[in-house]
Amino acid sequence: MSGLAVLIPIALLLGLSGLCAFFWSIRSGQFEDLDGAAVRILIDEDDE
Numbered sequence: 001m002s003g004l005a006v007l008i009p010i011a012l013l014l015g016l017s018g019l020c021a022f023f024w025s026i027r028s029g030q031f032e033d034l035d036g037a038a039v040r041i042l043i044d045e046d047d048e
Contacts, residue, residue: 025031
């Protein structure tokens with residue numbers, strides 16, 4: 001029973017920190033251009 005008293009707050013803390021990191025990444029614009037990297041790999045940048 002004492003193990004649950006330690007593990008439940010740790011699990012809640014990890015879940016809350018993951019949720020905060022997700023909302024921070026949305027607010028900072030990490031998910032704005034999802035297709036840009038897929039298209040950028042096809043562009044040939046040889047200047048020869």
